[in-house]
Amino acid sequence: xxxxxxxxxxxxxxxxxxxxxxxxxxxxxxxxxxxxxxxxxxxxxxxxxxxxxxxxxxxxxxxxxxxxxxxxxxxxxxxxxxxxxxxxxxxxxxxxxxxxxxxxxxxxx
Amino acid sequence: xxxxxxxxxxxxxxxxxxxxxxxxxxxxxxxxxxxxxxxxxxxxxxxxxxxxxxxxxxxxxxxxxxxxxxxxxxxxxxxxxxxxxxxxxxxxxxxxxxxxxxxxxxxxxxxxxxxxx
Numbered sequence: 001x002x003x004x005x006x007x008x009x010x011x012x013x014x015x016x017x018x019x020x021x022x023x024x025x026x027x028x029x030x031x032x033x034x035x036x037x038x039x040x041x042x043x044x045x046x047x048x049x050x051x052x053x054x055x056x057x058x059x060x061x062x063x064x065x066x067x068x069x070x071x072x073x074x075x076x077x078x079x080x081x082x083x084x085x086x087x088x089x090x091x092x093x094x095x096x097x098x099x100x101x102x103x104x105x106x107x108x109x
Numbered sequence: 110x111x112x113x114x115x116x117x118x119x120x121x122x123x124x125x126x127x128x129x130x131x132x133x134x135x136x137x138x139x140x141x142x143x144x145x146x147x148x149x150x151x152x153x154x155x156x157x158x159x160x161x162x163x164x165x166x167x168x169x170x171x172x173x174x175x176x177x178x179x180x181x182x183x184x185x186x187x188x189x190x191x192x193x194x195x196x197x198x199x200x201x202x203x204x205x206x207x208x209x210x211x212x213x214x215x216x217x218x219x220x221x222x223x224x225x226x
Contacts, residue, residue: 032213032214034214034215041200041222042219042220043202043217043218043219043220044153044202044217045217046214046215046216049214087152087153089215091213091215093213096143096155096158097143097155097204097206097213097215099152099153099155100152101152102152
């Protein structure tokens with residue numbers, strides 16, 4: 001079983017739409033959670049960390065559900081520039097970072 | 110956020126040559142750095158974990174004698190692809206872990222695109 005699983009998509013949404021991605025993780029010892037964004041042929045860039053109480057950064061909201069072992073990312077009022085692949089990343093203390101395969105988002109004019 | 114640099118950004122070489130890629134954390138000390146490889150339209154694949162002053166830990170299926178990793182200081186790790194072959198052509202990305210409070214955050218270098226002819 002994979003450590004981190006994501007729906008690869010693709011998600012094609014119109015500009016202004018709200019879109020949500022989910023990611024599940026298998027190891028209950030996971031402690032740190034992140035969403036990264038990767039543009040085509042570029043390196044992943046940290047979008048936001050995910051905190052237990054949930055956190056928001058502008059149009060982006062991240063949530064963590066430890067009981068069900070999933071994290072989510074909500075993007076409101078989608079912009080064309082949001083088109084990218086969104087990677088879910090989980091870290092177990094003292095261990096490596098585990099990546100999901102990424103969810104592809106295309107925002108359509 | 111923290112900055113990680115990688116050099117070179119792009120390299121084209123002949124089959125059989127060795128290529129060295131440098132990864133530097135510019136504004137923080139990274140006791141752990143990671144090396145990834147990414148083929149087109151695929152996910153990042155961890156190759157090895159590099160700890161300063163000790164031998165790297167390689168993932169299953171990654172040949173340690175082919176992909177030499179040296180983590181000489183708290184800000185520098187190098188990956189050498191020895192006797193490169195066309196199938197080694199890929200996007201190689203390093204990352205460095207910054208510990209900040211209770212969060213471990215990983216920052217990526219810009220990647221090195223290797224093409225082996």
